[in-house]
Amino acid sequence: MTEEFDIPSLPRAVDYLLGGAANGPADRQAAERACAAWPSGDLRVELRAARSALGRMVGHLVGDAGLGQLLHIGAGLPTMxxxxxVAQRAAPATRVVYVDRDPAVVDHARRLLRQQPRSPTAYVQGELDDxxxxLRDATGTLDLSRPVGLLLFGALHELEPADDPAGxxxxxVDAVPSGSWVALGHLAEHELEGPMDAALELIVPGWGARVVRRDRAGVAALLGEDLELVPPGVAAPGDWRPEPSAVPAGASAMWCAVARKP
Structure with a gap:
């Protein structure tokens, strides 16, 4: 195990809580401490609900919308x-570019992707505020003259209002053609958000100061008025087109939404 794994990492801790193996002892210990302090239900269940919603959203983009390329900004580790x-299981030729700001996450992700069968997938370092x-880095894998799915799952809640996330x-959206889509996941305002953030600070010190939680209207505003929201609109992960057998979820700490560029 390298020194890289001596300090807990949120992406690796999430991988552990999702049942993955791309993590080390420090990540597992921090994740278990966060679980023990989680004030609402089970942190594992909430993370898996969010990951399941992401999968359904990707399935919609690749299946129903027929997209052959996806750009996922703020991606974390490409596991579990x-x-x-999800995309290449449905359509093996789907091209995917992941983006994350943390160079350590990017390096780890690239190692993981090299261990997998060859696929049209790349991982680049970058930030939503640039x-x-x-987009320049993504053109090595994606053809941005054709419709693309923009996934902002885990990136927008790191931006303050002064950063102009809607802008x-x-x-x-302006840089991609008509027929492109946006899918997002964003931390929600919650009556227990303070204790939730305190629990996550056991993995990432200062977590609560790094994120901006928004209500449903605030998340809808990030998409603007020119995109066409698909049903059910801005919804909790468990309410975004759930499987028929899904158990109804309680109050969620996240919002999800998918919209099309006309």
């Missing part, structure tokens, strides 16, 4: 039902 796994660079989304 990640975007490329969309031009993200950054608009810049990305």
């Amino acid at each position: 039902g990640s975007t490329h796994e 969309p031009d660079q993200v 950054l989304v608009r810049l990305l």
Whole structure:
């Protein structure tokens, strides 16, 4: 185990809680401490509900919308039902580019992807607040003259109002053609958000100061008025087109939404 694994990492801790193997002892210990402090239900259940919703959203983009390429910004590690796994299981030729700001996450993710069968998948370093660079790097794998699915799952809640997150989304949407889609996952306001953030600070010190939780209207505003929200609109992960056998979920700490560029 390298020194990289001596300090807990949120993406590796999430991988552990999802049942993955791309993690080390420090990640597992921190994740278990966060679970023990989680104030609402089971952190594992909530993470898996969010990952399941991501899978259904990707399935919609690749299946119903017929997209052949996806750009996932703020991706974490590509394990345990990640975007490329879901997309390429449905359509093996789907091209996927992941983006994350953390160079350690990018290096680890690239190692993981090299261990998998060859697929049209790439991982680049970048930040949502520099969309031009993200788009330039993505063109090594994606053809941005054709419709693309923009996944902002885990990125927008790291932006303060002063960062103009809606404006950054608009810049990305303006750079891709008609028929493209946006799918997002965003932390929600919650009556227990303080204790939730305190629990996550056991993995990432200062977590609560790094994120901005928004209500349903605030998340809808990030998408603007020009995109066409598909039903059920801005919804909790368990309510976004759930499987027929799904158990009804309680109050969620996340919002999900999918919208099309006309």
